[in-house]
Amino acid sequence: MSTVRVTVWNEFRQEKNTPAMAVHYPHGLHETIAGFLRTDSALVVRTATLDEPEHGLSEAVLAETDVLIWWGHKAHAEVSDEVVARVRRCVLEGMGLIVLHSGHYSKIFKSLMGDSCSLRWRVATDRERLWNLLPSHPIAAGIGECIEIAAEEMYGEPFGVPTPDELIFVSWFSGGEVFRSGATWRRGHGKIFYFRPGHETFPTYHHPDVQRVIGNAVHWARATRRIPDGARRIPPREPLPPA
Amino acid sequence: MSTVRVTVWNEFRQEKNTPAMAVHYPHGLHETIAGFLRTDSALVVRTATLDEPEHGLSEAVLAETDVLIWWGHKAHAEVSDEVVARVRRCVLEGMGLIVLHSGHYSKIFKSLMGDSCSLRWRVATDRERLWNLLPSHPIAAGIGECIEIAAEEMYGEPFGVPTPDELIFVSWFSGGEVFRSGATWRRGHGKIFYFRPGHETFPTYHHPDVQRVIGNAVHWARATRRIPDGARRIPPREPLPPA
Amino acid sequence: MSTVRVTVWNEFRQEKNTPAMAVHYPHGLHETIAGFLRTDSALVVRTATLDEPEHGLSEAVLAETDVLIWWGHKAHAEVSDEVVARVRRCVLEGMGLIVLHSGHYSKIFKSLMGDSCSLRWRVATDRERLWNLLPSHPIAAGIGECIEIAAEEMYGEPFGVPTPDELIFVSWFSGGEVFRSGATWRRGHGKIFYFRPGHETFPTYHHPDVQRVIGNAVHWARATRRIPDGARRIPPREPLPPA
Amino acid sequence: MSTVRVTVWNEFRQEKNTPAMAVHYPHGLHETIAGFLRTDSALVVRTATLDEPEHGLSEAVLAETDVLIWWGHKAHAEVSDEVVARVRRCVLEGMGLIVLHSGHYSKIFKSLMGDSCSLRWRVATDRERLWNLLPSHPIAAGIGECIEIAAEEMYGEPFGVPTPDELIFVSWFSGGEVFRSGATWRRGHGKIFYFRPGHETFPTYHHPDVQRVIGNAVHWARATRRIPDGARRIPPREPLPPA
Numbered sequence: 019m020s021t022v023r024v025t026v027w028n029e030f031r032q033e034k035n036t037p038a039m040a041v042h043y044p045h046g047l048h049e050t051i052a053g054f055l056r057t058d059s060a061l062v063v064r065t066a067t068l069d070e071p072e073h074g075l076s077e078a079v080l081a082e083t084d085v086l087i088w089w090g091h092k093a094h095a096e097v098s099d100e101v102v103a104r105v106r107r108c109v110l111e112g113m114g115l116i117v118l119h120s121g122h123y124s125k126i127f128k129s130l131m132g133d134s135c136s137l138r139w140r141v142a143t144d145r146e147r148l149w150n151l152l153p154s155h156p157i158a159a160g161i162g163e164c165i166e167i168a169a170e171e172m173y174g175e176p177f178g179v180p181t182p183d184e185l186i187f188v189s190w191f192s193g194g195e196v197f198r199s200g201a202t203w204r205r206g207h208g209k210i211f212y213f214r215p216g217h218e219t220f221p222t223y224h225h226p227d228v229q230r231v232i233g234n235a236v237h238w239a240r241a242t243r244r245i246p247d248g249a250r251r252i253p254p255r256e257p258l259p260p261a
Numbered sequence: 262m263s264t265v266r267v268t269v270w271n272e273f274r275q276e277k278n279t280p281a282m283a284v285h286y287p288h289g290l291h292e293t294i295a296g297f298l299r300t301d302s303a304l305v306v307r308t309a310t311l312d313e314p315e316h317g318l319s320e321a322v323l324a325e326t327d328v329l330i331w332w333g334h335k336a337h338a339e340v341s342d343e344v345v346a347r348v349r350r351c352v353l354e355g356m357g358l359i360v361l362h363s364g365h366y367s368k369i370f371k372s373l374m375g376d377s378c379s380l381r382w383r384v385a386t387d388r389e390r391l392w393n394l395l396p397s398h399p400i401a402a403g404i405g406e407c408i409e410i411a412a413e414e415m416y417g418e419p420f421g422v423p424t425p426d427e428l429i430f431v432s433w434f435s436g437g438e439v440f441r442s443g444a445t446w447r448r449g450h451g452k453i454f455y456f457r458p459g460h461e462t463f464p465t466y467h468h469p470d471v472q473r474v475i476g477n478a479v480h481w482a483r484a485t486r487r488i489p490d491g492a493r494r495i496p497p498r499e500p501l502p503p504a
Numbered sequence: 505m506s507t508v509r510v511t512v513w514n515e516f517r518q519e520k521n522t523p524a525m526a527v528h529y530p531h532g533l534h535e536t537i538a539g540f541l542r543t544d545s546a547l548v549v550r551t552a553t554l555d556e557p558e559h560g561l562s563e564a565v566l567a568e569t570d571v572l573i574w575w576g577h578k579a580h581a582e583v584s585d586e587v588v589a590r591v592r593r594c595v596l597e598g599m600g601l602i603v604l605h606s607g608h609y610s611k612i613f614k615s616l617m618g619d620s621c622s623l624r625w626r627v628a629t630d631r632e633r634l635w636n637l638l639p640s641h642p643i644a645a646g647i648g649e650c651i652e653i654a655a656e657e658m659y660g661e662p663f664g665v666p667t668p669d670e671l672i673f674v675s676w677f678s679g680g681e682v683f684r685s686g687a688t689w690r691r692g693h694g695k696i697f698y699f700r701p702g703h704e705t706f707p708t709y710h711h712p713d714v715q716r717v718i719g720n721a722v723h724w725a726r727a728t729r730r731i732p733d734g735a736r737r738i739p740p741r742e743p744l745p746p747a
Numbered sequence: 748m749s750t751v752r753v754t755v756w757n758e759f760r761q762e763k764n765t766p767a768m769a770v771h772y773p774h775g776l777h778e779t780i781a782g783f784l785r786t787d788s789a790l791v792v793r794t795a796t797l798d799e800p801e802h803g804l805s806e807a808v809l810a811e812t813d814v815l816i817w818w819g820h821k822a823h824a825e826v827s828d829e830v831v832a833r834v835r836r837c838v839l840e841g842m843g844l845i846v847l848h849s850g851h852y853s854k855i856f857k858s859l860m861g862d863s864c865s866l867r868w869r870v871a872t873d874r875e876r877l878w879n880l881l882p883s884h885p886i887a888a889g890i891g892e893c894i895e896i897a898a899e900e901m902y903g904e905p906f907g908v909p910t911p912d913e914l915i916f917v918s919w920f921s922g923g924e925v926f927r928s929g930a931t932w933r934r935g936h937g938k939i940f941y942f943r944p945g946h947e948t949f950p951t952y953h954h955p956d957v958q959r960v961i962g963n964a965v966h967w968a969r970a971t972r973r974i975p976d977g978a979r980r981i982p983p984r985e986p987l988p989p990a
Contacts, residue, residue, distance in 0.1 A: 065761055110620050110664070123735065132618035132666075133691050134596050136735040149418045149439050151402045154841055154936035154970055175431060178596070178617075178692055178733060180666060183912070187420060188431060196431045196439050197394050205619050206664055207883035241883055247281045247664060249609070249622040353863050353907070355640055375861035375909075376934050377839050377976040397598055397693035397727055421839070421935055421976060425860075426669070448862050449907055450640035481852060484640055490907060492852070492865040635904045635925050661878045661917060674904060674917060674925045682878050682917045682925050 023062050025083040026052045027075065030067035032240040040217040047089055047216075047223060054229045061236060068093055073101050080104060084240040085114035087232070088121045091218065102126050110144045110206030110247050114231065114239025119216035122177075127212070130205050134178030138195065139171065145192040146170040146215065148199050152186045157200065157211065158236045165227040171217035173197045179212075187231075189214060200231065207245045211235045265483045268326040269295045270318065272333040272432050273310035281462040290459075290466065292333055297472045303472075304479060311336055316344050323347060327483040328357035330475070331364045334461065346371050353449030353490050357482025359475065362459035365420075370455070373448045377421030381438065382414065388435040389413040389458065391442050395429045400443065400454065400477045402432075408470040414442045414460035432457060443474070449490060452482045508726045509548050511569040512538045513561065515576040523637065524705040526655035533575055533702075533709065540715045549594035554579055559587050566590060570726040571600035573718070574607045585727060588612050595735050596692030599723025602718065608663075613698070616691050620664030624681065625657065631678040632656040632701065634685050638672045643686065643697065644719045651713040657703035659683045665698075673717075675700060686717065692733060695725045751969045752791050754812040755781045756804065758819040759796035767948040776818055776945075776952060783958045790965060797822055802830050808831060813969040814843035816961070817850045820947065831855050838978050839935030843968025845961065848945035851906075856941070859934050864909030867924065868900065874921040875899040875944065877928050881915045886929065886940060886963045894956040900946035902926045908941075916960075918943060927959065935976060938968045 028048030032039050043050050048065040051169075055063045066074025068090075086105065090097070102125045109115050109130060117127045128135045148165040150158050165187070174195035180203065187200030199214035213231060215222045222228055271291035273284050273326050291308040298306045307326075309317025311333075323329075329348065333340070345368045352358050360370045371378045391408040393401050408430070417438035423446065423484060430443030442457035456474060458465045465471055514534030518525050529536050534551040541549045542588075547689045552560025553574075566572075572591065576583070595616060600736030603613045609634050614621045634651040636644050651673070660681035666689065685700035701708045701719060708714055757777035761768050772779050777794040784792045795803025797819075809815075815834065819826070831854045838844050838859060846856045857864045877894040879887050894916070903924035909932065916929030928943035942960060944951045951957055 114443055130618040132616040134733045136733050138736055138738050140738050147439075151419050153419065154972075154974060159971075174738070176394050178394065180689065180691065182667065183427070183667065185424070185428075186439075190437055190439045191434060194390055194433055196390075196433045198431075203666065204881075205666065242888075243883075245883060247620040247622050250624055252624050252626050252660070373861040379976050396688075397729075397731060402728075423932065423934065424912065426910065446909065448909065449640075485645075486640075488640060490863040490865050492908040493867055495867050495869050495903070633923055633925075637905045639905065662880045662882065667914070671910070671914075674927075676919060676923055676925045680876055680918045680919055682876075684917075 020164060021062050022060060022236060023064075023082055023084045024055055024087065024236055025064050025066055025075075025079060025085075026055070026087045026088065027066045027073070028068075029093050030069065031093055032091065032218050033062070036218065036227055041217070042221045048217065050223045051087060051089075051232065054223075055233060055236065058233055068096060073097060073103050075105060077104065080108045080113065082114060083108070084118065085236045087116045087236075088124060088126060089118045089216065090124045091120040094124050097125055099125070102129060106130060107247075108244075109208035109210065109243040112207035112241035113244070114236070115208060115210045116235050116239060117210065117212045119214060122212065130210060131179050131203070133180055136178040137176070137197070138174035140174070140193065142172060142193060143169045144172045146185040147190045148215070149190065150186070151188060152184060155184065155186050155189065156238045157186055157202070157231060159234050160230050161227055163227075165231070167215055167222060167225060167228070169220050170215055170222060172222070173199075187214075206247060207241060209239045209241070211239055264305050265303060265479060266325055266327045267298055267330065267479055268307050268309055268318075268322060268328075269298070269330045269454065270309045270316070270332065271311075273312065274336055275334065275461055279461065285462070285464045285467070290461065293466045294330060294332075294442055294475065297466075298476060298479065301366050302478055311339060317338060318344050318348060318401050320347065323351045323356065324487045326351070328359065328479050330479075331361045331367060331369060332361045332459065333367045334363040337367050340368055342368070345372060349373060350490075351487075352451035352453065354487040355450035355484035356487070357479070357484065358451060358453045359478050359482060360453065360455045362457060365455065373453060374422050374446070376423055379421040380419070380440070381417035382471075383436065384418070385415055385436060386412045387415045391430040391458070392433065393429070394431060397428060398427065399481045400429055400445070400474060402477050403473050408468075408474070410458055410465060410468060410471070413458055413461050413465060414463070414500060416442075416457055450484060450488045452484070454478045454482055507548050508546060508722055509568055509570045510541055510550070510573065510722055511561075511565060512541070512549060512551045512573045513559070513575065514551065514553050515579050516555065517579055518577065518704050521703065528705070528707040528710070533704065535708045537573060537575075537718065539676060540709075541719060541722065542669055544719055554582060559583060561587050561591060562661070563590065566594045566599065569594070569599060571602065571722045573602045573604065573722075574610060575604045575702065576610045576667075577606040580610050585611070588615060592616060593733075594730075595694035595696065597730040598693035598727035599730070600722070600727060601694060601696045602721050602725060603696065603698045605621065605700060608698065616696060617665050618668055622664040623662070623683070624660035626660070626679065628658060628679060629655045630658045633676045634673040634701070636672070637674060638670060641670065641672050642724045643672055643688070643717060645720050646716050647713055651711075651717070652713060653701055653708060653714075655706050656701055656708060657706070659685075659700055673700075693727060693731045695727070697721045698724055750791050751789060751965055752811055752813045753784055753793070753816065753965055754804075754808060754814075755784070755792060755794045755816045756802070756818065757794065757796050758822050759798065760822055761820065761947050765947065771948070771950045771953070776947065779952045780816060780818075780961065783952075784962060784965065785935045787962055797825060802826060804830050804834060804865070806833065807841045807918060809837045809842065810839070812842060814845065816845045816847065816965075817855060818847045818854060818945065819853045820849040820901070823853050826854055831858060835859060836976075837973075838937035838939065840973040841936035841970035841988075842973070843965070843970065844937060845964050845968060846939065848943060851941065859939060860908050862909055863950055865907040866905070866926070867903035869903070869922065871901055871922060872898045873901045876919040877916040877944070879915070879917065880917060881913060884913065884915050885967045886915055886931070886960060888963050889959050890956055894954075894960070896954060897943055898949050899944055899951060900949070915949070916943075934975045936970060938970070940964045940968055977982045
């Protein structure tokens with residue numbers, strides 16, 4: 019298996035002015051994610067953030083990205099439509115996409131779902147258990163019957179997304195809600211995985227099982243090649259020779 | 262809309278020797294279900310039980326049944342393979358089927374799912390909330406954001422069923438589990454709905470929302486006609502005339 | 505069953521300068537479609553076209569529309585993003601949407617699919633047979649084993665759409681291709697049906713089976729109410745009382 | 748990637764008395780399939796046939812089988828229910844299953860689909876084109892826009908199966924029909940692929956693209972481990988410690 023090239027994209031705003039976030043992610047949430055991914059020698063990992071030119075997602079970067087990871091929260095509206103269209107085109111051509119937590123409301127996720135992507139939520143400290151519905155799925159490799167997270171923000175149903183192709187994790191929250199927390203969709207030639215945990219003021223991305231799921235998803239989402247799209251005017255085919 | 266003919270099937274064994282069940286269902290669980298369905302003037306409701314000849318499910322009865330409701334628990338193995346094959350054939354031809362609670366392990370449900378239908382369970386008194394994922398689905402008509410049940414047995418994931426066509430309810434249990442509690446599948450020309458609540462020692466089938474869901478499902482599951490199955494040897498079609 | 509309010513939207517450009525289209529649709533393709541729908545007394549039908557103010561799709565019109573039918577071809581780019589966003593919001597709230605033929609490449613369909621919506625195509629005169637995969641589906645009511653169309657444009661796979669919730673028709677073309685010609689998706693609270701036939705220079709919308717499918721789809725797609733969307737910040741729920 | 752252990756099961760009856768079959772498969776259809784699979788050094792391939800003890804599918808053989816390939820036609824009824832139950836259990840635990848052509852009507856396929864598995868068919872010599880709907884799917888690796896087969900038996904829709912998880916190939920037949928010829932389903936922890944071509948009197952299994960699809964499917968269907976099934980009575984979990 020050849021190397022998988024991963025780009026971790028982070029809004030990288032709240033770390034700078036939210037001490038409760040900076041304490042867990044002093045170099046930015048993207049660096050924490052990139053850091054644990056780099057312990058997998060099959061991956062080559064770079065990062066990109068909102069305030070870089072083109073948000074760090076130039077054509078050149080995306081051409082060298084097999085799987086893009088996306089974390090955004092407060093500044094979805096600041097992501098340029100041009101970059102969103104570019105990322106979307108790359109996903110449809112086969113680039114894998116992993117959308118984390120509040121990225122459910124990013125332009126790119128809404129664009130690929132074709133749905134509201136809305137949900138219930140509560141700023142609180144809930145316990146969360148992500149139940150493993152598909153233990154034989156590669157994204158769940160090494161995960162037991164559930165992932166336990168001691169403190170997380172709550173997301174609740176109904177989650178405004180099309181029926182997932184595969185529903186891997188469903189969360190239980192101590193406050194009384196449930197959520198489809200790990201799900202996959204195919205769009206064009208690209209594979210998409212949404213993974214719920216990861217509120218910025220909790221150390222969720224330091225949780226070994228959360229890291230394992232994201233690492234698994236990177237391998238699952240990578241395509242072997244890009245296939246450009248395009249409607250085509252095609253000539254009539256010649257008939258097959260008689261049998 | 263013409264009349265819908267419903268047959269409520271119940272194992273009807275535990276009521277006779279389980280006081281905790283008889284207190285809630287003195288005439289049998291089937292009579293409670295039939296009773297609330299009969300308040301809908303669009304329905305004509307009969308019952309059938311395990312110990313009747315042919316389990317009450319003769320060809321004649323099934324030919325006059327638009328929707329069959331199934332509750333079984335301890336005696337799945339006593340249902341004859343012949344009757345199961347008959348019910349299965351009718352479902353594939355278009356008869357609706359609503360499987361309740363422990364019916365998940367009935368021969369007929371396993372036969373139509375083609376899967377293990379296994380699940381986790383715990384004899385306890387959990388609180389249950391069934392979250393409404395598809396409020397615009399006809400089965401969820403009149404149901405709010407969730408159904409609350411004060412005391413129920415726990416069922417937990419993974420539930421060994423094929424990916425549902427539609428996932429309508431997901432349960433939260435106070436003990437810490439989740440479950441896909443309301444889901445639909447199409448098999449042949451028949452529509453199938455599985456609905457989780459209904460442990461025999463709780464008054465679940467007296468709950469207004471539970472009654473409403475079952476009533477809705479009856480209308481949803483009914484087909485307008487039966488379509489017999491059969492592979493066919495067919496002659497080559499004549500070509501269409503030139504345009 | 506109460507009245508269904510239908511709006512038939514047509515680009516209405518080619519009729520004016522394409523004699524081969526005008527001969528079949530002298531008052532515009534929308535009037536042909538509205539005309540046969542009006543023979544169903546359960547429907548109230550209006551039309552709207554691109555060159556009307558707001559393309560004929562004001563908030564007021566959409567608020568009174570249960571099901572919107574869409575035919576566009578050459579002028580997809582001229583449909584304003586504002587109107588597309590409005591239609592999209594209404595679909596997510598529960599308005600039904602039926603997209604016809606070259607509408608596969610409309611902004612609204614691409615927006616709701618989240619996919620490329622591309623396909624192969626050939627300007628030619630193929631014979632088409634739409635095979636009926638789900639004869640018990642309400643959209644296929646009254647349709648036999650297939651719909652035969654003597655002359656149509658060819659659309660071929662791969663069709664760049666998410667896996668349909670239901671695949672009702674698959675087309676065979678005399679030139680050697682196949683296509684998923686009738687399929688449904690749920691987005692938000694809205695039901696969407698795509699139906700392939702309908703090239704502008706053929707009399708396809710005068711075909712009785714094509715008319716029947718569109719009429720069936722109108723009844724299938726209508727919702728009983730609109731449900732506004734929106735992520736919500738919700739307070740912790742009070743715990744249920746002890747069992 | 749470690750070795751994949753494949754068992755090719757064949758009814759192996761018609762070869763002995765049907766010269767039109769024996770000419771293409773002189774040592775049995777299973778030997779032709781096993782032969783081309785053995786050119787892949789990552790596979791270890793054995794065969795099994797109906798008239799061996801336990802049809803060649805003892806517990807020991809299945810315990811050493813990662814992927815089972817199934818071809819049957821005239822003698823489905825002679826396969827013992829005990830062996831079918833054993834194969835089914837292994838699939839649910841994670842053994843891959845590839846069902847070929849007339850195997851659509853085998854006991855094992857019907858058991859896992861929970862549906863009629865019926866279809867239209869015609870003994871004739873049609874040309875077949877299998878269109879590639881998911882060129883980025885691993886089962887379609889190396890396949891172009893379609894697979895062309897000069898002479899095959901016709902299978903037509905409706906095919907009585909649950910909605911596939913993935914629809915990879917749809918066939919066009921010169922006689923005027925279409926068919927979902929390559930499709931996947933998940934059952935328990937097992938992955939199932941149905942592949943249509945392969946009538947016994949045609950040299951279909953010598954076709955390079957047909958061989959490539961079957962070889963791809965073997966790699967796709969293999970699981971990394973078996974997961975025994977079973978409903979479990981589980982104790983209440985201890986609550987998580989306060990956050």
